[in-house]
Amino acid sequence: MNNYWETSVYEEEVDxxxxxxxxxxxxxxxxxLGVLVGGLIIAMYLPIFKLGAAIG
Incomplete structure (x- = not known):
């Protein structure tokens, strides 16, 4: 019976x-995640903006 009490106490501590x-x-x-998504968006749009700057 004592072992059950000890395990429940340790389980509560771990939880x-x-x-x-x-x-x-x-x-x-x-x-x-925000940095990764932001970096991905920048990596996708930067070539488009550079292309627009080279044309214009």
Whole structure:
């Protein structure tokens, strides 16, 4: 019976740790995704703007 109590306590601690770690990582993941998407958009549109500048 004591072993069941210990495992439930440790499981709760691990769940809390994972929740805290997830909430800390979410902003960093959003920034990384934003930089990647922004870089992809710039990489797609920069040649179009350079072509327009060369023609005009």
């Amino acid at each position: 809390n740790l994972v929740d805290n770690l997830s909430s800390l990582m979410e902003p960093f993941i959003m920034v990384i």
